[in-house]
Amino acid sequence: MSAAGRNSQKGTRWTAIACAGVVAGMTGLAFASVPLYNLFCKATGFDGTPRVGAAPTASADAASKPLRVRFDTNVAPNLTWRFQPEVTSVDAVPGETKTVFFKVTNTGSKPATGIAAFNVQPGLMGSYFVKVECFCFTEHTLQPGESADYPLVFYVDQGLRKDPDIGDLSEMTLSYTYFVSRNGSPQAAAEGTATGTGTRTNF
Numbered sequence: 001m002s003a004a005g006r007n008s009q010k011g012t013r014w015t016a017i018a019c020a021g022v023v024a025g026m027t028g029l030a031f032a033s034v035p036l037y038n039l040f041c042k043a044t045g046f047d048g049t050p051r052v053g054a055a056p057t058a059s060a061d062a063a064s065k066p067l068r069v070r071f072d073t074n075v076a077p078n079l080t081w082r083f084q085p086e087v088t089s090v091d092a093v094p095g096e097t098k099t100v101f102f103k104v105t106n107t108g109s110k111p112a113t114g115i116a117a118f119n120v121q122p123g124l125m126g127s128y129f130v131k132v133e134c135f136c137f138t139e140h141t142l143q144p145g146e147s148a149d150y151p152l153v154f155y156v157d158q159g160l161r162k163d164p165d166i167g168d169l170s171e172m173t174l175s176y177t178y179f180v181s182r183n184g185s186p187q188a189a190a191e192g193t194a195t196g197t198g199t200r201t202n203f
Helices: 003-044 123-126 158-162
Strands: 067-075 081-085 089-092 098-106 114-120 130-133 140-142 146-156 172-182 185-187
Touching: 067 081, 067 098, 067 146, 081 172, 089 098, 089 146, 114 123, 123 130, 123 172, 130 158, 140 146
Parallel strands: 067 172
Antiparallel strands: 067 089, 081 098, 098 146, 114 140, 114 172, 130 146, 172 185
16 A cells, blocks of 8 residues: 555544544533533523522621512422412512521322422522522422421622612512422423412513
8 A cells, every 4th residue: 555545544544533532522511511501500690590609798788779589489280299488578688698488398198309490580680699598409308298498598799789780670589490309300290380389570
């Protein structure tokens, strides 16, 4: 075989190896993209996802305009639970830490494991609504007739009132939906939609 032929075979082989590497890398990135996206959203509040952080270091500004936080609770049709907040809304001054409890009851005849997902509206509030403690994305198993109270500890970042887009916002909604848990992830019902048991506010 001539030198030109050998060089051509080497070039083809290296091209194939490079293509295989690109495909493998893209596959790995696809699997990693979901958890990385979730971490990004929790850190930045992107896509209406509330930030997760520590308690505020600065004291609340009593002169700042309070924000009414409404709570919307829902349960997927294939989960026989009742889910409701102890109050439908609270007024929070930016920088003020608030604690609200949510009651969950298994109204079915069998043990059930659920997991809650959440979102805020309007979506731009995601970067200012900070959860210090929350029951979401944690599996909870309830026996038939059993009830449990889960706390939400949060505050509204003081930077909200300086935001040119939503700085004058007067109210927002935090929405939770409980799903059946499958291997630690929310499992939506095959048919139907979640059933609301709280108060929903449309912006």
